[in-house]
Amino acid sequence: MPRIIAMDKEHIRYWRDPDLHSLEIRLSANSAHSFPHHTHDCYTIGVMEQGRCFVLGPGHGSIHIDPGQMCLINPGQVHSGIIMDTDARVTYRMFFVQNHWLRRMAGDLRDGRDALPEFHDLTAHTPVLSARLQKLNALVHGHAEPLEKDAAMMQAMAGLFFAHGGIHRPRTGNEPAAVRRAREYLNDNLSHRVSLDTLATVSGLSRYHFLRVFKKATGLPPHRFHLQCRVDRAKGLLLSGMSIAETAQETGFADQSHFTHKFKLFTGATPAQYVRG
Secondary structure: OOOOOOOOOOEEEEEEOOOOOOEEEEEEEEEOOOEEEEOOOOEEEEEEEEOOEEOOEOOOEOOEEOOOOEEEEOOOOOEEEEEOOOOOOEEEEEEEEOHHHHHHHHHHHOOOOOOOOOOOOOEEOOHHHHHHHHHHHHHHHOOOOHHHHHHHHHHHHHHHHHHHOOOOOOOOOOOHHHHHHHHHHHHHOOOOOOOHHHHHHHHOOOHHHHHHHHHHHHOOOHHHHHHHHHHHHHHHHHHOOOOHHHHHHHOOOOOHHHHHHHHHHHHOOOHHHHHHO
16 A cells, blocks of 8 residues: 655655666655755656756756656766745655666667767656656566566666667667577576576677567567466466465465466466366
8 A cells, every 4th residue: 555645744765676786766755855056976867746846957057847857867967956936845756877787778779889878858758758767666666576677777768868868779680599599598497586687698689689679579578478487387387286385486486475466467367266277
């Protein structure tokens, strides 16, 4: 059940996911705090949910950010967060991304040229990209599988730099051998947590290119393909007489409750209903 925040109380929360070492997320809800001019040593992406703030940067004048808009701050870029309206409060989320992660991502997208990318727009209103950031936020909060979080972060950040950082979207081929190797690896590792880095290495492709060609070939993103393989394997184990708890462990689910939820998602039945027939 969502936590209810009192209308007169500021709520600050940080999330640091052990599977995404290069990302930190901050929620500021119902905040009356204004930030003076300052910089960050990493990339800073903000999504305004309620209220309005000035975002001041050299050469940009008094630009402000409204609900639904994003602010896109490069490392070392001077900016502020000054609430525009007297006695107003704001709610926003900030995504702090380490430089080395985005340098590597830029290399993936630019055929190995790994210079730090740069946002060209200080503010932007691109709902599809804001939605990707909110999806990443939800996956971090919901303790999703590492592969799903890896893919969501890659898709969100790549999309931002395609739209607002001058990086051109690379062409995507079919790469059947690479997809075959990845499929075999996923099928052979049903009980293990698989990362995007691992699949990129197995396939011999960059992380972004791999995500594109795998979905093009299979119709599914790799995390969903892997999950479906695990559920298919679980069906066989259950019918062989293995207990639900043992089956959950054998197919890499955190616990029986998590297993039951995912099993029903794909089969429309709980494990007990499936075994009962």
